[in-house]
Amino acid sequence: MRSRPVTLTSVDSYVEGVHFRLDPGWPEPAQIGARALAASLSDLAAMGARPAEAYVALGVPERFGERRALELMRGAAQAAAGAGAQIAGGDLVSAPILFISVTVVGWAAQESDVVTRAGAQPGDLLAVTGAIGGAGAGLMLLQRGEGARSDPPALRALARLRAPRPRLAAGLALAQAGAHAMIDLSDGLAEDALQLARSSSLAVEIDLQSLPLEEGLHELCAQLQRDPYELAASAGEDYELCVALPPTALARAREVLARSEGLALTVIGRLSAGAPSVAFRAPDGGVRRLRGYEHRI
Amino acid sequence: MRSRPVTLTSVDSYVEGVHFRLDPGWPEPAQIGARALAASLSDLAAMGARPAEAYVALGVPERFGERRALELMRGAAQAAAGAGAQIAGGDLVSAPILFISVTVVGWAAQESDVVTRAGAQPGDLLAVTGAIGGAGAGLMLLQRGEGARSDPPALRALARLRAPRPRLAAGLALAQAGAHAMIDLSDGLAEDALQLARSSSLAVEIDLQSLPLEEGLHELCAQLQRDPYELAASAGEDYELCVALPPTALARAREVLARSEGLALTVIGRLSAGAPSVAFRAPDGGVRRLRGYEHRI
Known part of the structure; x- marks a missing residue:
């Protein structure tokens, strides 16, 4: 049966x-x-x-x-x-x-x-698949009327926006590797990590400079006069996965992920007991509160 | 199991x-x-x-x-x-x-x-639950700016439009009573019966004057300068059921329907072999081809 x-x-x-x-x-x-x-x-x-x-x-x-x-x-x-x-x-x-x-x-x-947003534990690592910030930069290019650009950084960013690839195999692999909680990055890391923090009733701290930036994002952001890490933290639509997992599961998660979609898994922060919140730690040691983006053109 | x-x-x-x-x-x-x-x-x-x-x-x-x-x-x-x-x-x-x-x-x-639109047989009767034409008249009243009318015929028509009641118990009862095919009346009888005719590859003939008109529709239609039977045949959103069933199942269907929702079941026509089509037979013996309505305000 x-x-x-x-x-x-x-x-x-x-x-x-x-x-x-x-x-x-x-x-x-x-x-x-x-x-x-x-x-x-x-x-x-x-x-x-x-x-x-x-x-x-x-x-x-x-x-x-x-x-x-x-x-x-x-x-x-x-x-x-x-x-x-x-x-x-x-x-x-x-x-x-x-x-x-x-x-x-x-x-x-x-x-x-089934992995929900609510299962994270104090001491869990926070990690993201692949690279982020590309779709947000692509949107900024469209808003500036630069959608026809053909230089590789612009092409890559525009492709992230125009042809997103949901991480289905990665999601399954991470679930099987022992993920405690997961959310997809649609509204921007700042907003989506906050959803995960609230659902799990934990505080999240993220090391801003650890974010895995889309290739070419530094160059684009210099043109756009934006900080690439802040853009990657606040812009959305990358459709990568943000996962909370115990440190002991990291090696196995990276292994299955590399095998399933050839994707990197980058540790960007950790979860701890405390009021649900997301703090971005900057290189100067200061804490930034960033906001997700509102999906409006 | x-x-x-x-x-x-x-x-x-x-x-x-x-x-x-x-x-x-x-x-x-x-x-x-x-x-x-x-x-x-x-x-x-x-x-x-x-x-x-x-x-x-x-x-x-x-x-x-x-x-x-x-x-x-x-x-x-x-x-x-x-x-x-x-x-x-x-x-x-x-x-x-x-x-x-x-x-x-x-x-x-x-x-x-499960009853589909495709199971009707030559010789089946075509019947509808409840009364029709009310929602169509209600829509005409709104379009004329007469949505605040409080005379009973107008109230009844406006209520049909504003607060439709899907015939769930009736649908179940008719399925159990041996319905061969069914469709709900959302786009107007002319259109919905044609869908059933096409799905079942049969010709449908409907006796225009047999349509069960919403109470007060004659009076409203006199004001609206519309033929009430043609309105009931072509206007939509009544959300009654239109059912094809063998003549032998009619008495049982009427019985279960009266018991489940207290609804009438009115025979309005029959299905026969032939090119999929819907002909409305008028009192003068002539045949009218009516069109469903397009759901546009």
Whole structure:
């Protein structure tokens, strides 16, 4: 007898005029569809869940046209397939602005396999997968009308924004390696780490200079006149995973992660007893309180 | 050992400027929430499914405000609870216009309990629950700025539009009574019967004068200068059920329906072999091709 798996669900909306524009340089229709799927898939990744079905509610203005709507849905379907899921239903309506709301249903074999935001323990390390700050820099480039740049740092940052890759295999691997708590980086590390701190009722301290920056971010940030570490701490949409795990699990987590997606796992801080909060320790020893970003264009 | 039930899902969006306005006389916030749930719940009702969880993606413009957003969610939660479901997750984002996308997940004990649009047989009767045309007349009143009318026919029509009641118990009862195919009346009988005809690859003939009109519709339609039967055939949002069933099942279906929701079941036509189509037979013997309505305000 096979026990019934645990079902997990994530909902996310992506809205014209708030999260993106339909202007040159901004994500293409297929990328909008893929991005809308990625956000929900990433949320499931952070639970260590396997996505199964996605349901898409699409609101389309007349000016968008049928051809672009089909491209959008093709991008959504490809993103779902790439994550081992399929679009199993949906609804198409007219709307004054383009919006796409995605509900993704996933599963885990049993309750104890599911990682939440609430399981972190005092003494746990805080770590992030891959590199961060790229999508935030990409957004700044679009806002400055520099979406057509073709130098490698700009291309890399724009690709992070336009074609996010939810860390599904990494999420599963980290769950199996003994992660205590996880959250995906959608609203920015400052905001997402605070969610994890609150859910786990712990204080978080992060070493600002330890953040694994996207390649080329130093160069871009010099042009953008932004501190790259503060940008990486506050900008969102990188869709990497932020994980709390016991020091004893670190080596194993790094090993499975390298094997599953070839991703680095960088320790950026630690959790301790205390009022839920996130403090960023600067090189001068001072503490900065940074804010997540608000996902507005 | 209990077998795993069949899961069924429905998605529906309700969009400001397309399906409703935020003006006096139009649905209040709580009614908007309830209406958004009702559409998805009604779709499950037509499958003979039991709704379990609902996921709500809400896009809210700043001008709408937090108080009204909470009222909307309260209305949605009440509508879910009234159907035996609960809102199990969701997402709130800023948006230029108000929209609400609902995904409802329901279940049936086994595959053979599920009624689709595709199971109708030649010789089946076509029947509808309750009364129709009320919501369409209510929408016309709102469009004419007559949403504050308090005469009983207007009140009844406006209530059908503002507070739809998905026919969940009726759907289950009809499924158990041997319904071959079912669809809910959201886009208007002309459109919804055509969907059923196409899915079942059959021709549908409907006796226009047999349609069970909402009480007071004759009176309202005289004011609105519309033929009440044509309005009932083409306007939508009544959320009654349209069912194909063998003549031998009619008495039993009427009995269980009267017991479950106290609803009438009115035979309005029949299905036969032929190219998928819907013909409305008029009293003069002529055939009218009517169109469903487009859900636009």
